[in-house]
Amino acid sequence: MNDLPLEELVTNITHFFPDCSYWIFDMLNDPLLLLDEFGMILFMNDKARTFYGHSLEEAKQLHIAQLDLKITVSAQYLHTIRKSGDAGYIFLSTHKKKSNELVPIQIHARYITVHDKSIFALVIKDISVEKQLKQExxxxxxxxxxxxxxxxxxxxxxxxxxxxxxxxxxxxxxxxxxxxxxxxxxxxxxxxxxxxxxxxxxxxxxxxxxxxxxxxxxxxxxxxxxxxxxxxxxxxxxxxxxxxxxxxxxxxxxxxxxxxxxxxxxxxxxxxxxxxxxxxxxxxxxxxxxxxxxxxxxxxxxxxxxxxxxxxxxxxxxxxxxxxxxxxxxxxxxxxxxxxxxxxxxxxxxxxx
Structure with missing residues (x-):
């Protein structure tokens, strides 16, 4: 499933599962976050829950700014992703796990509209090893x-x-x-x-x-x-x-x-x-x-x-x-x-x- 473009994947799945049963995203090999238009977390797939250490119920109470330590103005953060267009927006940041461990990550973010609702999809990649290799x-x-x-x-x-x-x-x-x-x-x-x-x-x-x-x-x-x-x-x-x-x-x-x-x-x-x-x-x-x-x-x-x-x-x-x-x-x-x-x-x- 990772071979599908992220926008097509999210759009198709939410079309066939209008009740937002996002369980199928657990089949993805990468951590995935879905945010609403204000930056609140709608969903974390299984890989993301394992990565961050949060349960799905806990995740739905979080704003992306509570994970991303480099966000200063969340509205600008989401605006940048929204304006990135079809290419999406790839950037580096540091995220905080439930254990308070700080992890360098790469984010591939896309803005999509599903049933007239704005969704921000963030695919997360842990780059701790890459960062260590770069330092070496x-x-x-x-x-x-x-x-x-x-x-x-x-x-x-x-x-x-x-x-x-x-x-x-x-x-x-x-x-x-x-x-x-x-x-x-x-x-x-x-x-x-x-x-x-x-x-x-x-x-x-x-x-x-x-x-x-x-x-x-x-x-x-x-x-x-x-x-x-x-x-x-x-x-x-x-x-x-x-x-x-x-x-x-x-x-x-x-x-x-x-x-x-x-x-x-x-x-x-x-x-x-x-x-x-x-x-x-x-x-x-x-x-x-x-x-x-x-x-x-x-x-x-x-x-x-x-x-x-x-x-x-x-x-x-x-x-x-x-x-x-x-x-x-x-x-x-x-x-x-x-x-x-x-x-x-x-x-x-x-x-x-």
Whole structure:
């Protein structure tokens, strides 16, 4: 019976049962309240009586304002539902049970007319579990954000970041650290997915990449080692996109290696270029081999290492990115606000002084 539209259900039943024998509503799987035009409770079905702890006789003595703690003006409450039309009105509130327990709920309310009488039908959904899960996701999201490195600058370089999860839990992460005060190592990665499984994988991936970058081996071998280890921690239908880099400020050489994040944006005073190289995603092939590339850098150069969630939002060719640290950063931030966004967004923005 829950497959029937609520208005049709109430209208048909009250038509065939004009004496308001609402017992058939007890067959519904959700708590249902029927109110009169003033907000007094006409009926609670069996699920609602169980939920609130009231008998039907007790319920008929109650006004909706005695259950709904967020009602300030009951007339306005009912007016809003009345004006909602065929779409009905869905909103969140907090209701009080007979035991005085407070419960967060979602209400799907409809206004209907039966035999020239106004009826407000409210279907109630307990969202305690959903609210708790939301709070846990928010906590995980904040923990992820707290693990990211802060913006950084010294006489050699200035680093700013962009980080915008699509939902609460992000599959993106980045980090960097110095070696002997003249070599800057770093990486950015993107795990496929956005849910709790991604959050669990995130911890393992971070540890493995930290171990990989702690080894004194070439950058491409670091990614190869990481790939071999990561396969044991990644679900069969998932994978990781990674870009690793090292800036040597003694030789003025950038070394980079790509595994799924196969491009980055390079900007200087004369041009903007998308640097692209091949490299299979990590976590797919244990025997994958990764290439290593180098390029010189100079004062004023800017490097943007980003996940595809941002790269795909660039509505104009990346080569049209304006020069200058501030202008190019604003250009990327503008792209980030594109309404077609469907993915996490992360980027490391490195300005060579």
């Amino acid at each position: 996701f928010e906590l995980i999201s904040q923990m992820q954000k707290n693990m990211l490195p802060a913006n950084y600058k010294n006489p050699l370089i200035e680093i700013r970041s962009i980080y915008r999860p699509y939902n609460y839990v992000s599959g993106d992460f980045f980090d960097f650290k110095w070696e002997n005060n003249h070599i800057l190592h770093g990486y950015i990665f993107d795990i496929m997915g956005h849910g709790l499984a991604t959050a669990f994988n995130m911890s393992a991936i971070r540890v493995l990449l930290s171990q990989a970058f702690g080894q004194h081996i070439p950058l491409n071998e670091k990614l190869a080692w990481f790939n071999q280890q990561a396969i044991s921690f990644i679900e069969n239908d998932s994978f990781v996109a990674v870009l690793g880099f090292s800036f040597d400020f003694t030789t003025k050489q950038l070394t980079y290696s790509m595994a799924g994040i196969n491009q980055f944006l390079f900007v200087n005073q004369n041009q903007s270029l998308v640097i692209q190289e091949p490299g299979i995603f990590a976590g797919l092939d244990k025997n994958a081999i990764y290439e290593q590339h180098t390029m010189s850098f100079f004062s004023g150069d800017i490097f943007y290492f980003m996940t595809d969630g941002l790269f795909e939002l660039l509505s104009t060719p990346a080569e049209s990115c304006p020069s200058g640290s501030a202008a190019s950063y604003r250009w990327l931030c503008k792209a980030m606000r594109n309404p077609v966004r469907r993915d996490d967004i992360s980027a490391l923005c490195l300005y060579i002084k």
